[in-house]
Amino acid sequence: MSALVEIRDLVVAYDGGGGATRGLDSAELYVASGETLAIVGESGSGKTTIGMSIGRLLPPEARIESGTITVDGVSVVDVDAEALRQLRRDRLGFVFQNPMTALDPTMRIDRQMIRAIGGKPSHDAIALLLRRAELDDPERVMRSFPHELSGGMAQRVIIAMAIARSPKLIIADEPTASLDASIREKVMDTLGRLREENGASMVILSHDLRLVSRHADRVAVMYGGRVVEIGQSATVLEQPAHPYTRALIAAAAGNEKPGERLEPILGAPPVLRGPCRKCAYEPRCGLARPECANSRPEARLVAARAVCCHFAEEVVEATSDAGEARTE
Amino acid sequence: MSVAKSIVAALCRLMREDRLSFLGLAVLTLLVLIGLLGPWLPLGDPTRIAAGPRLAPPSWAFPFGTDELGRSYLPRVVEGIRATFLLSIVAVSITAVVGSFFGMLAGYFHGVTDHFVARGADILFAFPAIIVGLLVAAMIGPGQVSAVAVISIATIPLFIRVVRSVTLSVAGRGFVTASEVAGATPWRIMTVHILPNILGAVIVQLTYAMSIGMIIESTLSYLGLGVQPPQASLGSLLRQGSAYLTFAPWLVLSAGMVLSLAIMSVNLVGDAIRDAIEPLKGRALK
Amino acid sequence: MRLIGYLLPRIAIALVTTLGVSILVFLALRFIPGGYADILLGPFVTPEARAAIAQRYGLDQPIVFQFGRWLLSLLQGDFGVSMVTRKPVIDEFLRRAPVTLELATIALFVALALGVPLGIASGVAGRARGGYARVVGAIGASVPDVVLGSALIFVFSAWSLWFRVGGYVPLSEDPIENLRVMLLPGLTLSVFGVALILRTTRDAVMQVMTEGHITTAVARGERPRDIIRLHVLRNAAIPVVTVVTTYFGFLLSGAVVVEVLFSIPGIGLYTFNGLLNRDYAIVQAGVLIAALVFISINMLSDILYAAIDPRVGAGKRR
Secondary structure, three states, rough: OOOEEEEEEEEEEEEEOOOOOOEEEEEEEEEEEEEEEEEEEEOOOOHHHHHHHHHOOOOOOEEEEEEEEEEEEOOOOOOHOOOOOOOHHHHHHEEEOHHHHOOOOOOOOHHHHHHHHOOOHHHHHHHHHHOOOOOOOHHHHOOOOOOHHHHHHHHHHHHHOOOOOOOOOEEEEEOOOHHHHHHHHHHHHHHHHHHHHOOOOEEEEEHHHHHHHHHOOOEEEEOOOEEEEEEHHHHHHHHHOOHHHHHHHHHHOOOOOOOOOOOOOOOOOOOEOOOOOOOOOOOHHHOOOOHHHOOOOOOEEEEEEOOOOOOOHHHHHHHHHHHHHHHH | OHHHHHHHHHHHHHHHHHHHHHHHHHHHHHHHHHHHHHHHHHOOOOHHHHHHHHOOOOOOOOOOOOOOOOHHHHHHHHHHHHHHHHHHHHHHHHHHHHHHHHHHHHHHHOHHHHHHHHHHHHHHHOHHHHHHHHHHHHHHHOHHHHHHEEEEEEHHHHHHHHHHEEEHHHHOOHHHHHHOOOOOOOOHHHHHHHHHHHHHHHHHHHHHHHHHHHHHHHHHHHHOOOOOOOOOOHHHHHHHHHHOOOOHHHHHHHHHHHHHHHHHHHHHHHHHHHHHHHHOOOOOOO | OOOHHHHHHHHHHHHHHHHHHHHHHHHHHHOOOOOHHHHHHOOOHHHHHHHHHHHHOOOOOHHHHHHHHHHHHHHHOOOOOOOOOOOOOOHHHHHHHHHHHHHHHHHHHHHHHHHHHHHHHHHHHHHOOOOOHHHHHHHHOOOOHHHHHHHHHHHHHOOOHHHHHHOOOOOOOOOHHHHHHHHHHHHHHHHHHHHHHHHHHHHHHHHHHHHHHHHHHHHHOOOHHHHHHHHHHHHHHHHHHHHOOOOHHHHHHHHHHHHHHHOOOOHHHHHHHHHHOHHHHHHHHHHHHHHHHHHHHHHHHHHHHHHHHOOOOOOOOO
């Protein structure tokens, strides 16, 4: 597997009222061709920042301080505007969280589709694309303004736009979070199917672990602006090696047993003013020891995944014990 | 009141970082001080006739020249600053009280109240200010009272609209609903919960109303419908000087310059407050 | 269908506003000191003559009747009779309307021609502060028409530079001469508009630039030029339309001052002279006409609004 996206040592700072804060703190990530990678974490963990930095779609107050982002051989950090535009147009496809704001409210869908496809596509070509995104009545959709569509339909339009030029990578930022629960799965299936048909890679930014476990080959868990654990979905989600991953799973609804309580993660994610010299999760971690407050854990391989925790082995053991205890 | 604190902090930062905002505040402070201290400043007697030659151009003795009666023009302009500011402040205070009251009423009670207030504002808004000035002058005669009335009539509908929309957004928030559920009276909710939260918007709108007021005052007085001679306002000085525009332009130009500076400083301070409360975000296409 | 549902309430509101405006204007005239009879006959009048006048003009009837009759005569196009010339004032207003309209058109044209492109350029540049737009905006919004007009008169009466100060020439007589006279007052009137429209356009563009659909357009690799042309401008036009309407109302107001300053025989100068001559029928008609024009323009802006924003009338208006 060759790397389609490679992010190294990426530091992104946000300029704000009380000085700059770090959105990414030496984050590392790679995405292989054809795979689906999910990035999970709380709000403020840096998952949107890292996802959007792949297309350099960061808000104006964000600044890339150091590091490299290579997407399909293009160095995104220092590429010129025209090449960046072509990269976005031809090789990347974005699906955003809120389909209602992601479409131009004053333009009919067919014209927006033309913008996405490029050139002068025929009426039938647009209709076909919409049908591929499982919109039953493409004619009506094409004539509509965004406000005349339901959230699910609008998101399917966005998906159709994202795959219009057969991108090599689809970046989906919470693609189903703003949709009704009843249609989330279906929209996600459509997105997954279209990705497969195109042979594209996909990066899903999400906090919905159930969705992630079903659709992603690999999972990256982000905390404090870096990836703290990354590996095969099954490995990471069933036997987490980072205390934060474990806490996320315990806090997620859906895999508890009847009568079992969900455990909220206490405390709040850190606000970084500069590079974090310790484990960013230390203040909230139940397993924290003095070492955690003194040295920053670097990524290392533990039980078939990369993890940034000084005591990953213990966590793995504890979770497998708990897992066994649960199955007993 | 931590909100107010952070706004003041943002304002201070703005003043340090942004030269134009700072300039606005500095000029405004200077003009207000001059207006307040005018009578005690060693500028000369504004009423002394034949203090110098008639219609003399600016000189060291008479920095703004002299008028047709040989009065030094600088102290007259200072007097004018005072009158113009004072009139606008009085009018805008009336606007602030009346406009905030009706705006909050409309925004909080919705329904019939809202309709009545909104239509009232529409009706007032339909009258262009200076044209109202003509009507008011016909009714109660030209003078300071009619200038104040016209400024209020022109600014109240603007005020009502802004306060109404801000109140609407505040009234929908949780803490208002919570105190309604707890049984607070509408009056208490409006004064205790809503007013502090719309204060920022009210202050911004006040500064804009202030600058509109100064424009209206000067225009009315220029037309002879506002402040009457011998009392000086910046507008009545413009009127007085306009008769000699071609051969003693310093009269109109000095009063006009000071007037424009005053309005600009009020506008800049208003912009700065608005920026501090709600920073305008920009984004360039890269 | 959508438009009818949207426009009907607005037409109703416009009618209510018109009624309110008429009531206010009617009452205002009743409150003018001296009353109708005094003004008609002068101060030295016998009670008999006064009573005769009162009867003739229906002044002895209840005020509601008086208002009804007045409104009825308004609907028939009777805005009253000038005390000085004894002619219907509406004729004079209609005769002078094109002059004021020309002035307002010049001002509006200049304001749009300068304000919109500069506002777009400044908004697209996207700096939160700074730049020429802010300076132009601050100056334009702060220099009153009186001051600017006076300065222009001073400069151009000293050095003519093609323009003419005073000596109005009708458009029909000599268009070029007319333009020489009208351009300075038109420019004076436009400066506030340039500032207003520039600022509004700039803020609107900056606001739209932060919206999600612009990020979508950037993400799908559209050219910046196309993004501005196709996505930003149409969305940003919505608030600008509203402001331009308000500005038009201001133009009517500003026309009084500018017409007085430059001696342009439009309806503003006519109304102003009506006041000076205590010819109150003219003032009354002037106020009423200005308000009616403003209300009509507002209606026009509502229609434009609906044409620009497809969400209007769909219950999802911003």
